[in-house]
Amino acid sequence: MRQAFKDLLGLVYTPTCAHCGAPLVGEQTGLCVACQLDLPTTGFAPLVSNPAELRLAGRIPFVAGSSFLHFSQDNPTQHLVHHIKYRGHRQLAVSLGRLMGHDLACSHRFDDVDLLLPVPLHRWKLLQRRYNQSLLLCNGIAEVLGLPINHRTLVRTRFSLSQTHLSRIERIANMQGIFAVRRPEELSGKHVLVVDDVLTTGATLEACCLALQEVADIRISFATLALAGYL
Template sequence: MSLFRDLIELFFPRSCCLCGAPLLGSEHDICLHCLQTLPEALTAQGKDNIVDHRLMGRINYVAATSLLLFSQGNNTQRLLHQIKYHGNEPLAVTMGRQIGLQLTGNHLFDDVDIIIPVPLHPRKQRRRGYNQSLLLCRGITQTFARPVSSDNLIRIRHTASQTHMNREERFNNMNGVFRVLNPQDLIGKHILIVDDVITTGATLEACYTALKDIQGLRISIATLAVTDNA
């Protein structure tokens, strides 16, 4: 098996998605050096971090965490670009495993029951070929062993790209976008909502609006990245 892999690597060398260096056997998609020097969002220390400041007062949650800090032109931006626009699906799973490790080390997430990705509209998912948040979940569940549910929280409305919208336009754009198909399955549960990046928090707030009336439901949030400003 190992000889087979060595032969494959001889003809199809694997390289780091950021620096291009050849990957070692234990590395996946990104080299250890690039992985360790990615700009961290430093949300693991608990409350009063950048994610809390972004979401507090708008979403009632148990805990919210983000792995990386996104700034214009930094390696987090390049990483997200690979995942969202260059079809680098394995990289999303790899980074999901990193998020899962962060969750495992934080007792606030201990009693999470279910992992739920922020859904894409079916049309957008068909065009991209995958939902990057679901791929993150597939990685998370490898290091933070909880079941993933991707068919209960659904997106019922297509939204325009938010990239060039201001705060207010983003909130209006997200109104009534999500729906829960089987709310009874979530009664009394602690769910972890997973998204790729928090910008204004409008997407997560819209998910919360769809979920908040479910009896006894508690919500936590994990994202790959958070932008350095909204």
């Protein structure tokens, strides 16, 4: 019955690639194979002191960090990020999360991660957007790495202004003290991977990690979909 419904749906709705619009075939979701191969990947995952890590170096103690894609005005990443944040393209976010998972799996630096922590949205933002794109990325990563996701312990306690038009200093000030950890015992002794969409100044990850510092014996790594230049 379910397959019959899918077949019927397929007659009237053919899923298309979120970037180029080509029809998707078989089990493909989000992006077609050609667009996946064309992604501006960074290759950072296995590299110590890669540019994503350098952006946060000296600000927070972390085990390892990586960004999967380069983000710039003239590459596909900006288009993809816009789709997953503002156009409701949830399946694309999960697909990109899977690609992030495969990328992380190629590096042994993330082998002993115990759980995934999506950067939380404030509940008002969640009501407005209806989903947290970082949680969807985690869903994709979790499928590949077989890790649990904890999305209730790290919480956003205060609404922050949109970061888009703020300077680096303003972004950092805007993010001070906006995260908190509920039930820290759930994270105690764990190696957590904090997951976010775009690493720009690092103010969001820094604020998350400062809150996580309250947890006993925690080790923190981070992974973002993309690394942007300072805007």
